[in-house]
Amino acid sequence: MGDWCTTGRRGGWQVLFYILCLSALDSVTGQARYSIPEEQSEGSIVGNIGRDLGLEVKRLVSGKARIIPKGARQYVDLNRDKGLLVVKERIDREELCGQTTPCSFSFELIIENPIQLYRVTVEVRDINDNTPSFPKDEIKLEISESAVSGARFSIESALDPDVGVNGIQNYSLKPTEHFKLEVHSQPDGVKYVEMILQNPLDREKQEALSLVLTATDGGEPQRSGTVHIDITVMDVNDNAPVCGLPVYKANVNENSPVGTFVTTVSADDADQGVNGEVTFSIAHVAKEAKELFELNVETGEIKVVGRLDFEKTKYYQLNVLAKDSGSLSDTCKVVIQITDENDNVPTIQLMSFSNSIPEDSPPGTTVAVINVEDADSEINGVVQCYINADFPFKIESSLTDYYTIVTDSTLDRETVSEYNVTITVSDEGTPPLSSNKNITVKVSDVNDNPPKFDQPVYSKSIQENNSPGFSIFSVRASDADWGQNARVSYFLDDKQVNGVTASSFVSVNSENGAIHAVRSFDYEQIKSFQFNVTARDGGSPPLSSVVAVRILVQDQNDNAPQVLYPVQTSSSLVAEMVPRSADVGYLVTKVVAVDVDSGQNAWLSYKLQKATDRALFEVGLQNGEIRTVRQVTDKDAVKQRLTVVVEDNGQPSRSATVNVNVAVADSFPEVLSEFTDFTHDKEYNDNLTFYLVLALAVVSFLFITCLVVILSVKIYRWRQSRVLYHSSLPVIPYYPPRYADTLGTGTLQHVYNYEVCRTTDSRKSDCKFVRPCSQNVLIMDPSYTGTMQRMQSENNILDEPDSPLECCNVASAPPCVDSDTCVFIAAEGCVAHSHCV
Numbered sequence: 001m002g003d004w005c006t007t008g009r010r011g012g013w014q015v016l017f018y019i020l021c022l023s024a025l026d027s028v029t030g031q032a033r034y035s036i037p038e039e040q041s042e043g044s045i046v047g048n049i050g051r052d053l054g055l056e057v058k059r060l061v062s063g064k065a066r067i068i069p070k071g072a073r074q075y076v077d078l079n080r081d082k083g084l085l086v087v088k089e090r091i092d093r094e095e096l097c098g099q100t101t102p103c104s105f106s107f108e109l110i111i112e113n114p115i116q117l118y119r120v121t122v123e124v125r126d127i128n129d130n131t132p133s134f135p136k137d138e139i140k141l142e143i144s145e146s147a148v149s150g151a152r153f154s155i156e157s158a159l160d161p162d163v164g165v166n167g168i169q170n171y172s173l174k175p176t177e178h179f180k181l182e183v184h185s186q187p188d189g190v191k192y193v194e195m196i197l198q199n200p201l202d203r204e205k206q207e208a209l210s211l212v213l214t215a216t217d218g219g220e221p222q223r224s225g226t227v228h229i230d231i232t233v234m235d236v237n238d239n240a241p242v243c244g245l246p247v248y249k250a251n252v253n254e255n256s257p258v259g260t261f262v263t264t265v266s267a268d269d270a271d272q273g274v275n276g277e278v279t280f281s282i283a284h285v286a287k288e289a290k291e292l293f294e295l296n297v298e299t300g301e302i303k304v305v306g307r308l309d310f311e312k313t314k315y316y317q318l319n320v321l322a323k324d325s326g327s328l329s330d331t332c333k334v335v336i337q338i339t340d341e342n343d344n345v346p347t348i349q350l351m352s353f354s355n356s357i358p359e360d361s362p363p364g365t366t367v368a369v370i371n372v373e374d375a376d377s378e379i380n381g382v383v384q385c386y387i388n389a390d391f392p393f394k395i396e397s398s399l400t401d402y403y404t405i406v407t408d409s410t411l412d413r414e415t416v417s418e419y420n421v422t423i424t425v426s427d428e429g430t431p432p433l434s435s436n437k438n439i440t441v442k443v444s445d446v447n448d449n450p451p452k453f454d455q456p457v458y459s460k461s462i463q464e465n466n467s468p469g470f471s472i473f474s475v476r477a478s479d480a481d482w483g484q485n486a487r488v489s490y491f492l493d494d495k496q497v498n499g500v501t502a503s504s505f506v507s508v509n510s511e512n513g514a515i516h517a518v519r520s521f522d523y524e525q526i527k528s529f530q531f532n533v534t535a536r537d538g539g540s541p542p543l544s545s546v547v548a549v550r551i552l553v554q555d556q557n558d559n560a561p562q563v564l565y566p567v568q569t570s571s572s573l574v575a576e577m578v579p580r581s582a583d584v585g586y587l588v589t590k591v592v593a594v595d596v597d598s599g600q601n602a603w604l605s606y607k608l609q610k611a612t613d614r615a616l617f618e619v620g621l622q623n624g625e626i627r628t629v630r631q632v633t634d635k636d637a638v639k640q641r642l643t644v645v646v647e648d649n650g651q652p653s654r655s656a657t658v659n660v661n662v663a664v665a666d667s668f669p670e671v672l673s674e675f676t677d678f679t680h681d682k683e684y685n686d687n688l689t690f691y692l693v694l695a696l697a698v699v700s701f702l703f704i705t706c707l708v709v710i711l712s713v714k715i716y717r718w719r720q721s722r723v724l725y726h727s728s729l730p731v732i733p734y735y736p737p738r739y740a741d742t743l744g745t746g747t748l749q750h751v752y753n754y755e756v757c758r759t760t761d762s763r764k765s766d767c768k769f770v771r772p773c774s775q776n777v778l779i780m781d782p783s784y785t786g787t788m789q790r791m792q793s794e795n796n797i798l799d800e801p802d803s804p805l806e807c808c809n810v811a812s813a814p815p816c817v818d819s820d821t822c823v824f825i826a827a828e829g830c831v832a833h834s835h836c837v
């Protein structure tokens with residue numbers, strides 16, 4: 001049966017086929033209902049028919065589900081693959097149902113194998129897609145001015161195809177001066193509109209009226225339609241002259257020139273001919289108003305004939321009489337409002353002012369109070385007051401027309417000490433008027449800045465041996481404050497410098513900061529020192545700052561070289577022994593000297609000044625080594641004397657002279673007689689000098705006094721040395737000044753070690769000596785009376801290692817005690833040793 005139904009022919013037979021198929025079913029198995037708005041686009045989903053009917057998609061596909069529409073148009077189609085009903089074509093509710101509500105259409109859904117039939121109803125909801133419209137675009141009416149209030153005039157209603165709330169909901173009429181609307185509803189739902197006259201019409205006032213009637217629906221969005229109603233008022237000749245307005249209002253600017261138009265008063269008379277002619281006059285008005293305004297009796301035009309001043313009178317009222325030839329009249333008033341012009345400049349009055357303010361004033365401190373006034377009114381009298389934007393001040397409104405100038409931030413006199421503040425007041429007229437007032441605010445100083453030195457640390461060099469009171473240099477401190485707060489005084493911080501107070505070295509001038517040396521500086525004692533200088537201002541409380549000052553003492557060549565070796569003595573002779581077999585370049589001895597100065601002032605050079613035989617010896621310029629320059633021969637004298645000058649490199653240079661005695665011999669006995677005679681001659685010469693001094697002392701008492709002093713000093717020094725030599729004090733090592741370098745880092749170019757032993761008695765000293773080197777040094781004492789055999793025995797003693805010997809004083813070389821002979825032994829690269837025989 002189902003196959004036969006699906007294979008029927010199309011056309012007219014198809015409808016019959018469907019009817020037969022439907023009749024074959026016992027009943028409709030189910031139904032569904034949907035609601036959609038009209039005007040949905042094609043393909044929009046109506047509903048999920050498979051889910052709503054409880055059918056699976058595969059059942060719809062296998063059963064070849066399809067829609068059987070009712071009528072010629074099919075608005076909905078079936079999507080079997082998804083089980084959805086979709087819009088097939090646009091649905092217009094007004095076309096489908098008109099004014100009928102609700103609006104819907106139905107169709108059947110049929111499924112084969114087995115056959116199932118479902119009824120589906122789709123309700124189409126109305127949307128506001130139509131605008132209300134009137135049958136005509138314009139309505140014309142003629143109404144007599146004699147029509148009484150309450151007269152009714154029917155108007156055709158507007159039409160709207162939409163239904164319900166989307167239909168016409170309201171009517172409105174504009175203007176509503178003469179008419180109002182009434183809307184009536186008929187039993188069939190149709191509405192019609194009537195206009196009711198509220199106020200009688202007057203042709204003399206208005207010959208025609210133009211109204212706008214608007215019909216509005218209630219949809220979203222709301223739509224409306226309009227129609228114009230033109231009313232012509234029919235005249236009745238029953239009116240006296242009537243002023244156009246009972247009260248005329250006009251605005252005239254003050255200061256308007258003579259002849260300025262104010263307004264025109266009009267009056268109409270509905271009558272015709274002579275009775276309709278109207279003239280104007282001013283009645284019952286003040287004399288001042290008559291002097292300022294004039295009225296044209298024919299045209300009713302009012303003009304200015306005097307000077308208007310808003311600040312004097314703000315408005316005027318004129319009574320105008322309109323009279324026709326029949327003695328009928330009407331009176332109206334003309335109120336002339338004088339409009340203010342911005343013709344008054346704002347004024348500034350200084351009520352209170354502090355021309356000086358401390359720089360430590362907190363923000364918000366009041367500087368000045370001013371009063372601002374403007375004689376104009378309204379916006380022309382509204383003023384704005386302001387000051388320089390780049391100044392640390394701001395202006396605040398305290399009371400009406402009063403302003404206060406206060407500090408806006410902290411002040412700094414050192415940055416800006418004076419402000420020229422310009423107070424500007426401007427109104428809001430067109431064009432705006434403004435005025436200025438200048439005030440000078442001075443910032444008074446507060447001691448808030450300590451003195452500041454122009455350098456963080458001062459350093460200055462000064463030559464030693466300066467004179468006391470010498471001006472070294474000046475420190476300088478500045479203070480950003482003013483007056484007494486900027487007056488700077490300088491003080492020396494009297495702290496300890498190398499164990500003594502700084503005031504013992506320098507002084508500081510409290511007024512100008514000049515630093516003077518209190519004493520002469522010695523580079524060898526102090527090379528630099530540092531102290532602090534305080535700068536204090538005169539504020540209350542005072543502020544101060546401290547700076548460190550470093551003084552560098554520069555060396556001068558004020559010390560002559562000191563000869564350490566060979567040691568020069570006055571009572572014994574030291575001789576360097578040179579064998580006759582010595583070759584060229586043989587090291588005889590080494591002159592060792594130091595200079596307590598520094599730098600190039602301590603660079604020493606050695607020169608041979610005198611020599612018994614200059615062709616035999618030479619002195620090293622830098623190292624002071626005395627060497628032979630040729631082979632020693634038997635013809636050379638045994639006794640050789642060399643004078644070596646040690647000179648530093650200072651400017652000017654200083655020097656020291658040392659005498660070196662050299663014995664050219666192979667043994668001690670060979671040279672004893674030569675050095676003995678020499679010492680006796682020296683002793684004899686010393687005694688002769690003494691006697692000559694005593695003889696000369698008798699010549700003059702004054703000369704004797706001088707010599708006594710000299711002799712006393714000399715005797716005192718001699719006795720001190722003798723007491724030192726014969727005392728039982730322990731041995732005291734002696735090191736020359738600045739001579740402590742044994743590693744070759746000082747002024748000596750090679751490593752040498754010299755030890756000098758002092759004792760009160762040479763016979764009580766014990767020294768250890770190494771074996772003597774190949775070169776010997778011979779020192780002869782004038783009191784020597786021994787024999788060569790004793791000297792040879794002494795040599796045997798020297799051959800014994802570590803023999804205790806009595807030590808002679810090398811530094812001063814005093815004569816040996818008990819006729820002993822003091823012998824010093826030295827060799828190249830060896831340590832100098834001594835022993836007494």
